[in-house]
Amino acid sequence: MSEADDPTTFEQALAQLDEIVARLEAGDVGLEEAVRLFERGQALLAICRERLARAQQRIEQLTTQGEPGEPDDAGAPF
Amino acid sequence: MKTVGARQVWAVQEITAALARRLAGIPSVWVEAEIQNLRQRGGQVYFTLRDSHQIDASMRAALFERLAPRPADGGLVYAYGRVEFWAERAQLSLRIERMEPAGEGAMLAQIEAIKATLAAEGLLSDARKRALPLVPRRIGLITSAAGAARHDVLNNIWARFPADVVLADVPVQGVTAARAIVRALDALNAIPEVEVIIIARGGGPLEDLMAFNDERLCRAVAASRVPVVSAVGHEKDVTVCDLVADRRVSTPTGAAQAVVPDRAALDARLAEAARGLARGLGRTREANAVAIAQRTLGLIAGLRAAEHRSASQVAATGSRLVPAVQRIAGASAHAVPVVHDRLVRATGARHEAAAQRVAASAGLLEALSPSRTVARGYAIVRDPASGRPVVSAAALRGGTELELEMRDGRAQVTVKETHT
Numbered sequence: 046m047s048e049a050d051d052p053t054t055f056e057q058a059l060a061q062l063d064e065i066v067a068r069l070e071a072g073d074v075g076l077e078e079a080v081r082l083f084e085r086g087q088a089l090l091a092i093c094r095e096r097l098a099r100a101q102q103r104i105e106q107l108t109t110q111g112e113p114g115e116p117d118d119a120g121a122p123f
Numbered sequence: 124m125k126t127v128g129a130r131q132v133w134a135v136q137e138i139t140a141a142l143a144r145r146l147a148g149i150p151s152v153w154v155e156a157e158i159q160n161l162r163q164r165g166g167q168v169y170f171t172l173r174d175s176h177q178i179d180a181s182m183r184a185a186l187f188e189r190l191a192p193r194p195a196d197g198g199l200v201y202a203y204g205r206v207e208f209w210a211e212r213a214q215l216s217l218r219i220e221r222m223e224p225a226g227e228g229a230m231l232a233q234i235e236a237i238k239a240t241l242a243a244e245g246l247l248s249d250a251r252k253r254a255l256p257l258v259p260r261r262i263g264l265i266t267s268a269a270g271a272a273r274h275d276v277l278n279n280i281w282a283r284f285p286a287d288v289v290l291a292d293v294p295v296q297g298v299t300a301a302r303a304i305v306r307a308l309d310a311l312n313a314i315p316e317v318e319v320i321i322i323a324r325g326g327g328p329l330e331d332l333m334a335f336n337d338e339r340l341c342r343a344v345a346a347s348r349v350p351v352v353s354a355v356g357h358e359k360d361v362t363v364c365d366l367v368a369d370r371r372v373s374t375p376t377g378a379a380q381a382v383v384p385d386r387a388a389l390d391a392r393l394a395e396a397a398r399g400l401a402r403g404l405g406r407t408r409e410a411n412a413v414a415i416a417q418r419t420l421g422l423i424a425g426l427r428a429a430e431h432r433s434a435s436q437v438a439a440t441g442s443r444l445v446p447a448v449q450r451i452a453g454a455s456a457h458a459v460p461v462v463h464d465r466l467v468r469a470t471g472a473r474h475e476a477a478a479q480r481v482a483a484s485a486g487l488l489e490a491l492s493p494s495r496t497v498a499r500g501y502a503i504v505r506d507p508a509s510g511r512p513v514v515s516a517a518a519l520r521g522g523t524e525l526e527l528e529m530r531d532g533r534a535q536v537t538v539k540e541t542h543t
Contacts, residue, residue, distance in 0.1 A: 054256060055257050059257070059392075062396050066403060069403020076514055077511060077514060080503060087400065090397055090400070096258060097258065097393075101285060103288070105290065107289060107292070123152065
């Protein structure tokens with residue numbers, strides 16, 4: 046993982062976040078790397094939270110129903 | 124025809140001949156009916172086709188005997204034939220050329236045939252099934268706007284997560300259903316933000332669910348850009364749409380669980396990740412705390428050793444450094460007493476007050492959780508040119524510019540002298 050891999054889905058952001066937490070919690074990274082990981086983790090958290098905040102329980106109905114020239118259901122056999 | 128007085132009078136034969144002309148040219152049709160009163164006479168089989176009405180029918184015995192399975196009295200059939208008119212008795216009947224069993228048996232056979240076709244193309248393979256997104260930007264929902272399924276699925280989704288939904292209103296049974304659902308799939312696939320599609324319909328008799336065994340519909344599901352969840356019928360009603368979809372569910376609750384996460388659980392997971400970040404950084408700082416403290420103290424000692432600085436200047440700069448020491452040491456409460464002792468020695472009695480603030484902060488810091496400590500901020504000694512944290516005093520020289528980054532701002536400091 047590197048900063049170049051900007052997550053495009055929520056799952057990717059979450060997976061990267063989990064990986065960073067695991068590396069930080071392992072406690073064997075240097076200070077410089079730890080600060081870098083921490084900042085990256087904060088950015089990923091922000092991405093996840095922003096994504097969640099976007100969901101607004103909106104509903105839209107498609108209006109493309111009922112093409113003209115549909116075969117008629119009813120009618121005479123001949 | 125003859126004229127009697129003012130009337131035109133016709134022979135029966137002329138009437139039946141006229142009827143025969145009228146009835147000629149009627150095309151062959153498929154009829155669905157129950158077969159009754161089967162009997163054979165000579166080379167012909169005679170029977171009645173009926174629903175609430177009835178019509179006599181016949182078929183060549185040689186053809187009838189080849190039918191497999193051969194229809195019996197009371198059986199439901201699809202019969203293909205044309206209207207036959209026997210002029211001598213003005214009797215109408217259907218002359219049947221082909222006949223197949225109808226009803227549930229026929230539908231099941233049709234389902235099996237479609238299933239076999241799609242399976243042979245690999246479209247029912249588990250390997251094709253795609254993972255569903257954890258948090259779809261928008262959800263496409265194909266169902267009848269008037270049906271109970273719409274309400275049930277939406278309520279279950281929103282009970283878990285406030286997802287945005289695009290609804291495609293379609294008939295979910297009858298001859299127009301399959302085509303409308305195919306169009307809805309196309310329309311939803313054309314919306315980039317739609318990342319998963321649910322096709323939903325309640326349970327029902329087999330014939331009501333036949334749209335979901337339609338080959339075109341099933342192929343459209345297989346070809347969908349985004350994963351499709353089939354929420355059609357009850358557990359026992361398995362349609363081909365269920366088999367070709369990326370996920371099959373049999374309840375509105377199942378549909379909701381498939382397409383959205385539980386918001387509360389997800390929030391808890393993110394909060395735990397945030398705590399994990401703080402813990403992880405704290406752990407690293409634990410290991411580095413002494414090194415940080417030494418570096419900071421080195422700066423203070425440097426200030427004090429600079430004889431040309433006035434005492435008040437040293438005191439002022441030392442005071443500015445104290446908050447940095449507090450925060451740096453904050454991750455490592457047990458390091459604070461060490462810092463305290465050395466700070467007292469380094470700064471002397473004049474800075475006793477500042478040193479006491481550091482000591483007092485030790486108790487406070489212990490009361491803080493790691494996450495709160497981080498929320499309060501942390502101090503990092505950086506090289507202002509590169510922005511990188513400084514991890515060794517060895518690289519520092521008198522006059523080196525450093526930057527202390529704290530919760531609420533930055534302090535620029537200059538190294539007077541180093542001791543390594």
